[in-house]
Amino acid sequence: MTPTARPVDVGSGRPTTDLPLLLADLHLAHLPGDVVGIRLDPVPDVGWTLERAGDLLVGAGFVPDTVSWWDTARVEAVATRIRSLPDTVAPDIRLLVVGLNPSPTSSDTAIGYCRGGNRFWPAVLEAGLASVDRDPRHALHRHGLGMTDLVRRTTSRADEVDSGEYRAGAERVERLVAWLRPRAVCFVGLGGWRTVVDRQAIAGVQDRTFGGRPVYLMPHTSGLNAHSRLTDLVEHLREAGRLANRG
DNA sequence: TCTTCATGGGAACCATTTTA
DNA sequence: TAAAATGGTTCCCATGAAGA
Numbered sequence: 001m002t003p004t005a006r007p008v009d010v011g012s013g014r015p016t017t018d019l020p021l022l023l024a025d026l027h028l029a030h031l032p033g034d035v036v037g038i039r040l041d042p043v044p045d046v047g048w049t050l051e052r053a054g055d056l057l058v059g060a061g062f063v064p065d066t067v068s069w070w071d072t073a074r075v076e077a078v079a080t081r082i083r084s085l086p087d088t089v090a091p092d093i094r095l096l097v098v099g100l101n102p103s104p105t106s107s108d109t110a111i112g113y114c115r116g117g118n119r120f121w122p123a124v125l126e127a128g129l130a131s132v133d134r135d136p137r138h139a140l141h142r143h144g145l146g147m148t149d150l151v152r153r154t155t156s157r158a159d160e161v162d163s164g165e166y167r168a169g170a171e172r173v174e175r176l177v178a179w180l181r182p183r184a185v186c187f188v189g190l191g192g193w194r195t196v197v198d199r200q201a202i203a204g205v206q207d208r209t210f211g212g213r214p215v216y217l218m219p220h221t222s223g224l225n226a227h228s229r230l231t232d233l234v235e236h237l238r239e240a241g242r243l244a245n246r247g
Numbered sequence: 248t249c250t251t252c253a254t255g256g257g258a259a260c261c262a263t264t265t266t267a
Numbered sequence: 268t269a270a271a272a273t274g275g276t277t278c279c280c281a282t283g284a285a286g287a
């Protein structure tokens with residue numbers, strides 16, 4: 001497979017921690033199926049490796065075909081833009097929200113939990129973790145609320161994702177957490193955490209950490225989850241926020 | 248005739264419980 | 268440990284009524 005144009009330079013002279021949002025912008029500038037040549041040219045730091053470069057591409061909604069060193073600091077990759085939702089992450093995150101995988105609506109709008117019946121944004125606003133509805137970047141920059149998913153592949157149903165995909169995705173997200181060190185991590189959806197970490201887990205603060213950071217587990221916010229009311233979800237998010245304040 | 252709105256039924260969804 | 272069954276809310280679409 002060959003890229004459609006000459007490589008796009010991303011992050012020249014910028015810290016590696018700027019790459020997630022820069023790659024998200026690149027994702028939004030392309031269509032699903034586009035094969036893109038990408039040259040990552042940040043100011044290298046001690047953790048700048050091919051694995052991290054690959055993780056960043058995956059997190060931004062690309063499937064890397066090749067990832068290699070262009071020279072001693074720059075990474076060149078060829079990647080396919082998939083129908084997905086890029087990570088909204090940066091340094092100094094207060095609370096990183098980890099979902100299961102993007103819904104078609106979220107991928108098409110580039111806004112996580114965007115679907116009308118999803119209670120995520122109403123609950124986040126009510127809990128005081130964000131102040132602008134359905135604006136992930138405002139939530140990130142103003143409130144330190146980051147967002148990612150275990151699996152980047154878009155499906156209309158969470159049960160279309162198998163356990164192997166969850167585990168592989170969890171390894172990537174754990175590396176992301178260890179790198180960016182948010183004050184706390186909030187897993188949305190019991191199934192993902194139970195698949196990859198603790199089958200017996202219940203909602204609340206978890207015994208074990210994830211990437212070295214404390215974890216709060218809460219039920220899925222989809223309107224199709226009949227077991228959780230909006231008031232319950234608000235309280236879960238407030239608890240997650242309190243955990244982040246202690247972190 | 249066209250548009251808007253309300254309604255109803257079936258399908259979809261996910262956490263929990265039960266069963267194998 | 269995994270798969271199947273369950274329960275109840277929400278979504279989606281078709282249909283019909285009302286108004287312009």
